[in-house]
Every structure is written in C-alpha cells, then in structure tokens.
Amino acid sequence: MGYNEHENDIEKFLSGESVFKNEQSLDLKYVPPKLPRRREELARLSRDFKPLVSKDGAYSINVAIIGPAGVGKTATTKYFCERFVKAADKRGVETLYTYYNCYTFRTKSAILRNLLSKYFAITSRGYSDYELLGMLTLRLKKENKHLLIVLDEANIIGAEDILSIIHAPEIHGFGEARISTLIISRPTEFQTLLNAPLSGHINDRVQMNGYSSEDLKEILDYRADLAFQSSAISEDIVDMIVEIASITQNARHGIEIMYHAGKLADREGKDAVTEEMVRIAKGYVYPELRPDVLNDLKLHELFTALAIAKRLKHSGITATTINESFEYYCIACDEYSTPANAKPTFRRHLDVLIQMGIIGKSVQPLRRGRRGRRGRITLYDIPATILEERTRNLIEEELKKASENNLSDKNKKE
Ligand SMILES: Nc1ncnc2c1ncn2[C@@H]1O[C@H](COP(=O)(O)OP(=O)(O)OP(=O)(O)O)[C@@H](O)[C@H]1O
Ligand SMILES: [Mg+2]
Incomplete structure (x- = not known):
C-alpha cells in the first residue's frame, strides 16, 4: 500500500489540534x-440604574x-445587565432581565408573548396586546419584581411600541x-425613534464612539x-489586524478577521496564523453587516434580497429601481417554484431590507424633461455575488424545512 499523504491530516483532525x-x-x-x-x-450605566436598587x-x-x-453597544449592555441583576438581587430587588434583538422579535406582541411564557408560564394565544400588557404588569406587581428589557436594534419595533411597554404599569x-x-x-436609525414622545422618557443617552x-x-x-x-x-x-480595523473603528471587524484567519490556519493544518491568511480573511468580512442578519429574514425577504443581488452583480450596474427589482423578484420566486407576492407586499419586503441595513434607498429626480422622482436601490456593504450565494443557501434551507414539515403534516393526517 502506498503512502497516503492525507493520512497525517486525518490524524491531526482527529486529535483536534488547532490554533x-x-x-x-x-x-x-x-x-x-x-x-x-x-x-x-459601564460606570455611567451603573449610575443611571442606581435608583432601582438604592431608593425606595x-x-x-x-x-x-x-x-x-x-x-x-450590544456587548457592553449585556455585560452590564448580567452583573446589574446579580447586584440588585443581593440588595433584595428581584429583577428579571431579558435581551431582545428586534430583528428576531419584530413586534411588541412577539416580545410580550415571550415574556409571559418565559417568566409566568402563561400561554398568551387569543389575547390582545393590551390584555397581555395588563397581565404582565399585574404579575410583576403581585410577585414584587422588576423587569429590565434590552431592545437591541430598537428602531425595528419603533417608538410607539416601546413607549407602550414602558407605560404599561400606569396605563x-x-x-x-x-x-x-x-x-x-445605530445613530441614523436612532433618529427615526427620536421624533416621537419617546425621547422625553429617555433618562440618559450613552453615546459610544468608534x-x-x-x-x-x-x-x-x-x-x-x-x-x-x-x-x-x-x-x-x-497589529496587522488592528491596522485594518482602525479604518472602520469597529471591533467586530477585527474579531471576525481573526476568526477567519484562524479557521484558515486550521484548514491548512498550520500551527500559526500568517499575514497571507489575514489578507484572505479580510475579504470575507463585511464590517457594517452583522453576519447573522440574513438568518432573521423570512422567505420572501430572502427572495427580495436575491433579486437585488442578481440585478446588481452585473458589472457596471450600481443601482436598481423598485420596478426593476420587482421583475427580478418575480423571476427569483419562479426559479424556486414559489408564488410571488404582489407589489405592495414586495415593497414591504424592501422596507425590511432597508431597515436591516442590507440595502439602501435614495430618491432622485428623474432625468431632464421628465417629471417625478424615483427610488434608487443600492447594496451597502456586501458584494452582490456574496449576497446571492448566501441568500440562495438560506432559501434552499427554508424550502427544505417547509417541505419536510408538509410531509410530516401529511403523514399525520393519513
Ligand atoms: N471593549 C471591548 N472589549 C472586548 N471586546 C469587545 C469590546 N467592544 C466590542 N467587543 C467585541 O466586538 C464585537 C462587536 O461588538 P458589539 O456586537 O457589541 O457591537 P455593536 O456596537 O452592538 O455593533 P452593531 O451596531 O453592529 O450591532 C463583539 O464580538 C464584542 O464582543
Ligand atoms: Mg449590536
């Protein structure tokens, strides 16, 4: 038997050697x-929340x-809350703390239902938001507990819903x-929250800079x-990674490069990260885009993202329009044998992608001699080919899940 050059690799994979x-x-x-x-x-947050534990x-x-x-922002907030809850407990103030990313929990209802089932084992089907808020505040009062809610990416659920949660006990x-x-x-998204009465209820604004x-x-x-x-x-x-991340002033940018470079080293069976690995890893990372953001998209939002990626991957095309992307969306649905939604619904999918920072929309006047304005859709941070590849993978996963569910439903009925 000849020498198998991969044998050593397998030995290495099995022994779990890694950088x-x-x-x-x-x-x-x-x-x-x-x-x-x-x-x-962290000190400032502690001062802000001190009255909860120090005053009657x-x-x-x-x-x-x-x-x-x-x-x-996310890391500091979670870090603070985990420690604050323990400190409050020690002082006899029982505090329930829950973190919500509003990309995943997109409405007040979703959050309330989750809170009630998580803490009070209440299944909330059939109740209105108003009733749910009532139940929640009654329970908190009865059990003498305080609730600390983190709303990350809060612009997604909006000022009105946030206010009604804050105000629930009084109402x-x-x-x-x-x-x-x-x-x-993020700052621009925060602007959309500000022009509402919510700003009057904010006790402090902690600005975190790059x-x-x-x-x-x-x-x-x-x-x-x-x-x-x-x-x-x-x-x-x-230091090389620090230099790259300094351009965006973004810690995640550096951490993601580190991670991908390490994975490359492991894949190549090397025992250290090299400069070349960092250069390659740099190409995988889109610093503005949270890597998990696409996972939260629903099927037709994925089709919408796919449509825009397909249109914008052609060289020389930097922007598309709503009408054009709708055509591409219909083709994308067709490709996966899924009925397309009508245009007004499609526009809502676009709005979600804009809110999530995946695409950008600006309005421009039409060319000379024509009246009106038109929306211009662009991709922010992620190259079209990569967006296409990632959305296709997720679409295929979703469709597979859906067909498995259908099959098991059918089996149950039979
Ligand atoms: N001061 C720090 N020390 C150690 N790690 C940090 C620090 N600041 C950020 N990080 C890490 O950097 C990454 C990005 O941080 P985080 O997710 O909190 O950013 P963010 O401000 O919430 O960004 P986004 O607006 O994209 O959600 C995380 O892995 C986090 O653990
Ligand atoms: Mg964050």
Missing part, C-alpha cells in the same frame, strides 16, 4: 469576562445606547413603574489571548 484554545470565544454572541475601554460607559419606591429607567457598528392602573429598558440603536487604534490594540490583544494558543498568533499579526 484556537477557545474558538467559541470569537463567536459574536460571546460576551468576554472583561471589556477593556468601556469602563466609563418604583422606578422606570430608560436609557438609550447609540453608536456605529461594532463599537460594543393598566397598577400605579408603580416596574419596567425599565435599554434601547440600543474605537481608536490604541483602543483596538488593547481589545484585540485581549481577544487574541482568550481565543488562540499563545504561539499561534504573533504580535505582528495582531
């Missing part, structure tokens, strides 16, 4: 045990956290304020220590 010592610590949902360079913001009486404290992509006649919120948003290269150096050094074997990533390599 990582804790790969999971680079997962974007992971909150590290320390958050360098966010001490001031009921309080509702609502704080907005605003800042650009990847500056630690429902149980007097005491028992619900506090942390409302997270990270400087010194900030990123400390943060990425720390994250590299947590994730990699000590000999697997050199200081020069971390």
Whole structure:
C-alpha cells in the first residue's frame, strides 16, 4: 500500500489540534469576562440604574445606547445587565432581565408573548396586546419584581411600541413603574425613534464612539489571548489586524478577521496564523453587516434580497429601481417554484431590507424633461455575488424545512 499523504491530516483532525484554545470565544454572541475601554460607559450605566436598587419606591429607567457598528453597544449592555441583576438581587430587588434583538422579535406582541411564557408560564394565544400588557404588569406587581428589557436594534419595533411597554404599569392602573429598558440603536436609525414622545422618557443617552487604534490594540490583544494558543498568533499579526480595523473603528471587524484567519490556519493544518491568511480573511468580512442578519429574514425577504443581488452583480450596474427589482423578484420566486407576492407586499419586503441595513434607498429626480422622482436601490456593504450565494443557501434551507414539515403534516393526517 502506498503512502497516503492525507493520512497525517486525518490524524491531526482527529486529535483536534488547532490554533484556537477557545474558538467559541470569537463567536459574536460571546460576551468576554472583561471589556477593556468601556469602563466609563459601564460606570455611567451603573449610575443611571442606581435608583432601582438604592431608593425606595418604583422606578422606570430608560436609557438609550447609540453608536456605529461594532463599537460594543450590544456587548457592553449585556455585560452590564448580567452583573446589574446579580447586584440588585443581593440588595433584595428581584429583577428579571431579558435581551431582545428586534430583528428576531419584530413586534411588541412577539416580545410580550415571550415574556409571559418565559417568566409566568402563561400561554398568551387569543389575547390582545393590551390584555397581555395588563397581565404582565399585574404579575410583576403581585410577585414584587422588576423587569429590565434590552431592545437591541430598537428602531425595528419603533417608538410607539416601546413607549407602550414602558407605560404599561400606569396605563393598566397598577400605579408603580416596574419596567425599565435599554434601547440600543445605530445613530441614523436612532433618529427615526427620536421624533416621537419617546425621547422625553429617555433618562440618559450613552453615546459610544468608534474605537481608536490604541483602543483596538488593547481589545484585540485581549481577544487574541482568550481565543488562540499563545504561539499561534504573533504580535505582528495582531497589529496587522488592528491596522485594518482602525479604518472602520469597529471591533467586530477585527474579531471576525481573526476568526477567519484562524479557521484558515486550521484548514491548512498550520500551527500559526500568517499575514497571507489575514489578507484572505479580510475579504470575507463585511464590517457594517452583522453576519447573522440574513438568518432573521423570512422567505420572501430572502427572495427580495436575491433579486437585488442578481440585478446588481452585473458589472457596471450600481443601482436598481423598485420596478426593476420587482421583475427580478418575480423571476427569483419562479426559479424556486414559489408564488410571488404582489407589489405592495414586495415593497414591504424592501422596507425590511432597508431597515436591516442590507440595502439602501435614495430618491432622485428623474432625468431632464421628465417629471417625478424615483427610488434608487443600492447594496451597502456586501458584494452582490456574496449576497446571492448566501441568500440562495438560506432559501434552499427554508424550502427544505417547509417541505419536510408538509410531509410530516401529511403523514399525520393519513
Ligand atoms: N471593549 C471591548 N472589549 C472586548 N471586546 C469587545 C469590546 N467592544 C466590542 N467587543 C467585541 O466586538 C464585537 C462587536 O461588538 P458589539 O456586537 O457589541 O457591537 P455593536 O456596537 O452592538 O455593533 P452593531 O451596531 O453592529 O450591532 C463583539 O464580538 C464584542 O464582543
Ligand atoms: Mg449590536
């Protein structure tokens, strides 16, 4: 038998050798045990929420956290809440804390239903939002608990819904304020929340700015220590990643590059990350786009994204129109033998993609001699070919799931 050159690789895969010592610590949902360079913001949040634990009486404290992509809004908020709840408990103030990403929980109803079933085992089918809010506040009062809700990407559910949650205890006649919120948003999206009475109920606005290269150096050094074997990533390599992320001032940009570079090293069976791996990894990362954002899209939103990607992947085409993308959307649905939605519904799908920051829309006057204006649709951060590939994968997964469900329903009936 000849020598099998892959044999060693298999030995290596099985023995689990890796440049990582804790790969999971680079997962974007992971909150590290320390958050360098966010001490001031954490102190400020503690001061903001202090009345909940130090004064008698009921309080509702609502704080907005605003800042650009990847500056630690989500991480800092989760870090704070987890510790705050424990500190409050120690002081005899029982606080229920729940984090919601409004991309996943898109309406007040979805949030209320989740809260009631999670904490009070109440199945809420058939009740109106008004009744649900009533039940929630009554339970909180009866059990003498406080509720701390984080609404991440809060612009998706909107100011009115947020206000009605904050106000619920008063509206429902149980007097005491028992619900506090942390409302997270990027700056432009926050503008859409501001022009409503909500701004009058915000006790503090914590502005988080982009990270400087010194900030990123400390943060990425720390994250590299947590994730990699000590000999697997050199200081020069971390510095190279710091330099790339300094352009966007975005910590996630650096962390994602680190992760992909490490995966490349493992795939190639190397025991350290090289400069070339960082250069390749850089190409995989779209710093403005949260990598999981596409996972939250519904089937027809995916078709809509696919349609725009298909149109914009042709060279020389930088923007499309609503009419044109609708045509591409119908073709995309057809390709997967799925009936297309009508245009007004399609426009709503477009709005979701705009809200999620996947596509951009601007309005431009028509060319000279023609009256009116038209919407111009562009892709923000992600190349069209990549968006096409990712949406196709997700569409195929969704359709497969749907057909499996159909099959099992059919079997049950038979
Ligand atoms: N000060 C820090 N120390 C350690 N890690 C950090 C720090 N700031 C951010 N990170 C990490 O950087 C990544 C991005 O942070 P986060 O998700 O909190 O950004 P964000 O401001 O919520 O961005 P977006 O607006 O895109 O949601 C996460 O993996 C987070 O753990
Ligand atoms: Mg975030």
